[in-house]
Amino acid sequence: MTFVWVIAILLAILGIIDLIVGVSNDAVNFLNSAIGSRVAKSRTIYWIAGFGLIIGTLYSVGMMEVAREGVIYPQNFYLTELLVLFLGVMIVDIILIDTFNTLGFPTSTTMAVVFELTGAALAMALIKSNHSITGDALLTDYINTGRVFILFSGILVSIIISFVLGAIIQFITRLLLGFNFQSRSGWIRLLYGTISITIILYLILHKGIKVSEVININANEWLNHHPVIFFVLFFSITFFVLFVLRFLFQVNTSRVVVVIGTFALALSFAANDLVNFIGIPLAGIESFKAYLTKDPGVMPEQFSLSFLSKEWLRNHGIGGNANALFFLLSGVVMVITLFYSKKLRSVTETEVYLGRQRAGHEHFEPSQLSRVVVRSFLGLYNKVVQLIPKPIHQYVANRYQKMDDIKTSEALDGVIYFDTIRATVNLIVASLLISLGTAWAFPLSTTFVVFMVAMGTSMADQAWSRESAVYRISGVLTILGGWFITACLGFLGAFFLTLLLWWGGWIAILISLLLMTLFLIKTTQFHKKRIEERELFKREIYEEVAQNIDWLQNSGSDTIRKMILESSKIYMLLIKGLLEENKNELFEVSEKTKQLKRHIKHSKTEFFSTLTRIPEETQDSGQYFVQALDYLTELGNTLSLMVEPAYAHFKNQHRGLTDYQKEDLTTLAEETTAFFNFMVYLEKDKKYFMFPELIQRQEAIFNLIELLRFRHLKKIRSGSGKTRINILYLELLSESRNLILYSVNLVKSLKNFFDN
Numbered sequence: 204m205t206f207v208w209v210i211a212i213l214l215a216i217l218g219i220i221d222l223i224v225g226v227s228n229d230a231v232n233f234l235n236s237a238i239g240s241r242v243a244k245s246r247t248i249y250w251i252a253g254f255g256l257i258i259g260t261l262y263s264v265g266m267m268e269v270a271r272e273g274v275i276y277p278q279n280f281y282l283t284e285l286l287v288l289f290l291g292v293m294i295v296d297i298i299l300i301d302t303f304n305t306l307g308f309p310t311s312t313t314m315a316v317v318f319e320l321t322g323a324a325l326a327m328a329l330i331k332s333n334h335s336i337t338g339d340a341l342l343t344d345y346i347n348t349g350r351v352f353i354l355f356s357g358i359l360v361s362i363i364i365s366f367v368l369g370a371i372i373q374f375i376t377r378l379l380l381g382f383n384f385q386s387r388s389g390w391i392r393l394l395y396g397t398i399s400i401t402i403i404l405y406l407i408l409h410k411g412i413k414v415s416e417v418i419n420i421n422a423n424e425w426l427n428h429h430p431v432i433f434f435v436l437f438f439s440i441t442f443f444v445l446f447v448l449r450f451l452f453q454v455n456t457s458r459v460v461v462v463i464g465t466f467a468l469a470l471s472f473a474a475n476d477l478v479n480f481i482g483i484p485l486a487g488i489e490s491f492k493a494y495l496t497k498d499p500g501v502m503p504e505q506f507s508l509s510f511l512s513k514e515w516l517r518n519h520g521i522g523g524n525a526n527a528l529f530f531l532l533s534g535v536v537m538v539i540t541l542f543y544s545k546k547l548r549s550v551t552e553t554e555v556y557l558g559r560q561r562a563g564h565e566h567f568e569p570s571q572l573s574r575v576v577v578r579s580f581l582g583l584y585n586k587v588v589q590l591i592p593k594p595i596h597q598y599v600a601n602r603y604q605k606m607d608d609i610k611t612s613e614a615l616d617g618v619i620y621f622d623t624i625r626a627t628v629n630l631i632v633a634s635l636l637i638s639l640g641t642a643w644a645f646p647l648s649t650t651f652v653v654f655m656v657a658m659g660t661s662m663a664d665q666a667w668s669r670e671s672a673v674y675r676i677s678g679v680l681t682i683l684g685g686w687f688i689t690a691c692l693g694f695l696g697a698f699f700l701t702l703l704l705w706w707g708g709w710i711a712i713l714i715s716l717l718l719m720t721l722f723l724i725k726t727t728q729f730h731k732k733r734i735e736e737r738e739l740f741k742r743e744i745y746e747e748v749a750q751n752i753d754w755l756q757n758s759g760s761d762t763i764r765k766m767i768l769e770s771s772k773i774y775m776l777l778i779k780g781l782l783e784e785n786k787n788e789l790f791e792v793s794e795k796t797k798q799l800k801r802h803i804k805h806s807k808t809e810f811f812s813t814l815t816r817i818p819e820e821t822q823d824s825g826q827y828f829v830q831a832l833d834y835l836t837e838l839g840n841t842l843s844l845m846v847e848p849a850y851a852h853f854k855n856q857h858r859g860l861t862d863y864q865k866e867d868l869t870t871l872a873e874e875t876t877a878f879f880n881f882m883v884y885l886e887k888d889k890k891y892f893m894f895p896e897l898i899q900r901q902e903a904i905f906n907l908i909e910l911l912r913f914r915h916l917k918k919i920r921s922g923s924g925k926t927r928i929n930i931l932y933l934e935l936l937s938e939s940r941n942l943i944l945y946s947v948n949l950v951k952s953l954k955n956f957f958d959n
Contacts (some may be wrong), residue, residue, distance in 0.1 A: 204605075206708075210289075210487070211488055211714075212407045213290060214293060214487045216292075217361070217487070218298055218483070219483070222480040222533060223538065224541075225296075225480040226536075228312060229548070230540070231309050231551045232472060232650055233468035233472055235555060236626035238620075239559070242458040243462065253538035254469075256541075258473070258476075259471065259534070260531055268377055275320050276346075277486065279344050282494050284660075287705050288323045288324060290712070292316070292697050295693060297717055298722055299315055299317060300312060300547075301722070301937055305546060307566075308553060308685050309550050310650065311689060314354075314690050315693045318693040318694040319694065321697075323698065327701060327705070329702075357647060358651055359405050361636070361651050362655070365653075365655035365659065367635075369657070370662050370663040372632050373663035379623070393445055393446060394544075396445050401434060402461055403467045403631065405638065411767045429783040436889075440546045445459065455624075458623060458629045465630070473534060477530070492824050504844050549734070557679060558657050558661035560621050570680065570681075573677035579671045580817070592833060608916060621666065628660050629653070629660055678848060699778075760886070769795075770942070771879040771883075774872075775790070777849060782868065782869065784859040785853075790850060792850070796846045799839055801837045804836075807832050811832075830952035831953050841941045841945060849935070852931050861928070864915070864928070871904075871936075873902070874904055874907055875939065875942075875943070882947070
């Protein structure tokens with residue numbers, strides 16, 4: 204009895220954790236368009252989405268669908284078996300989804316739950332049949348294999364359909380409206396907004412509300428029988444409202460569409476996808492409640508759930524005020540997660556970065572497959588262009604003529620990744636596909652639909668240019684692969700953990716919960732560190748607001764100065780690691796060097812983007828800033844040439860430095876530290892009149908390095924030291940000289956930049 208009580212309580216707690224973890228991943232489905240187009244400040248967008256979540260939870264129906272009648276048959280299990288099965292699923296689901304959140308990858312919580320339930324049910328079926336399945340009949344008593352196949356097939360089909368349809372609709376829309384949409388007639392924009400909002404309102408009533416327990420009428424059935432009346436009615440109302448807002452209050456209709464679409468998708472998400480997070484705990488709690496109301500003399504492991512049915516759960520399950528309160532509390536938890544989950548922001552950032560209009564720093568490295576895809580597409584494109592008549596090709600090219608820049612006044616909160624036209628298409632196409640899937644009882648993953656529609660519209664909008672396509676496609680393929688990894692890991696993880704929990708009992712449950720807790724703590728720490736490192740050098744606003752040379756003089760030089768300081772720190776840590784023969788510290792230095800090189804590459808991309816938009820009269824001075832960036836790159840390369848051999852040397856357990864080498868390196872480190880401190884002081888306060896003194900200090904260190912090299916060569920002739928450490932030491936002296944040289948040249952370039 205105590206065993207099932209504990210599991211029931213654990214399911215309730217894990218349900219809350221899973222809700223937080225799940226919303227952190229799935230929130231991108233309804234935030235993507237609003238965040239990407241920046242129709243409002245981030246907090247305003249969160250409040251709008253949060254309001255939709257709260258309303259959606261009050262309309263939640265069929266919450267037990269996946270756990271009750273989707274992929275398994277709970278009525279064929281005993282209570283203890285079902286609770287252990289659910290516990291295994293919840294633990295695996297939390298770990299799996301949190302892993303994707305930490306990486307910033309959107310995945311399908313629906314797919315995760317389906318395959319986790321399948322794996323756990325298979326494990327329990329093996330246990331119930333004494334570790335062997337005698338035939339398909341026994342397996343199908345516990346697992347709805349047909350439903351699993353349909354779900355998986357539907358998901359695969361939805362990936363292709365969503366991408367293709369998103370690309371086609373976006374291409375047609377862009378041909379009709381172009382990029383300079385705001386210059387079009389106000390009536391065209393009004394009509395476009397009216398049609399968009401009418402479609403989105405259809406989503407709210409058809410997909411979000413369905414058969415509501417709050418509203419007595421069957422809204423879904425009414426919509427199916429009176430679609431024309433609905434469209435005419437809401438089209439008229441929407442047209443009038445937008446007309447008033449547009450011509451009396453000068454409201455941007457495109458923003459209104461995106462805001463309403465965000466609210467609609469959030470409502471739909473809460474009303475229908477909440478089952479992915481709390482459906483399993485509720486199913487377990489309802490089963491446990493049924494046990495408490497039945498014959499108390501029956502042991503939990505002998506209590507059959509064969510009486511479970513839709514009718515019984517409807518009459519005896521959690522209902523009434525308790526039901527509404529529970530769903531409302533779930534909505535509150537989701538809203539809090541929207542505002543405070545940093546992992547949620549990472550997942551959202553990944554998706555909007557893959558679809559942003561401009562080239563810049565990319566989150567993914569190119570793969571061989573992405574290169575093949577881009578090469579094949581370019582070949583196909585060139586052949587198609589040759590077949591299209593020139594007037595048609597010219598017309599399309601004119602429609603795709605982009606504005607030179609996006610007005611910064613449009614960016615209420617940060618960077619505009621794409622315009623409201625694409626955001627609207629994202630919302631409408633995703634809404635239509637989700638609604639059609641519901642109407643035709645065709646299983647769709649909301650995440651897959653929204654993500655692939657966004658990627659399709661990005662491709663059609665030429666956001667994947669030749670400068671960025673190979674990176675973006677690599678990112679899309681990586682995330683697609685992650686979806687199938689979700690299915691495999693969910694199935695295998697739930698299968699083995701359910702076996703472990705059943706055979707291990709209390710000890711296995713305790714160990715699993717402790718490992719899950721430790722995992723969540725570690726991933727949170729890892730993610731926090733990753734975000735801090737990214738934010739340290741990230742300058743998203745560069746792409747949109749860098750309009751003049753003053754910005755380069757201030758923000759640009761500040762960033763370069765920070766990288767010089769970081770280079771100095773890495774050099775000092777390298778010397779310290781060599782002196783102490785600390786392999787772990789050298790590994791940390793190696794990671795810091797790689798991170799610095801990534802930051803340099805990122806910043807260089809952003810700076811070049813800025814240089815293309817500075818006033819023409821200041822273009823000549825820009826060449827000096829380019830020189831500074833080149834020397835900054837050389838700094839990173841020089842550090843790599845010192846750090847990697849040093850780390851490899853001690854990783855291979857070779858001998859360390861001799862006593863005289865340690866003394867010489869200590870002296871060199873002290874002089875180098877003083878040099879860098881003076882150089883940073885000179886650059887920060889712009890005291891370039893002291894540059895001759897910097898040159899003198901440089902010459903002094905060069906002389907010291909020559910002296911140390913000469914002394915070392917004399918030692919080698921006398922036979923002291925080992926070959927490997929001698930080579931490493933000489934390379935270190937040589938690269939130390941280069942480090943000083945490139946640093947001075949960098950400051951000299953900045954000096955020329957400011958002087959001009």
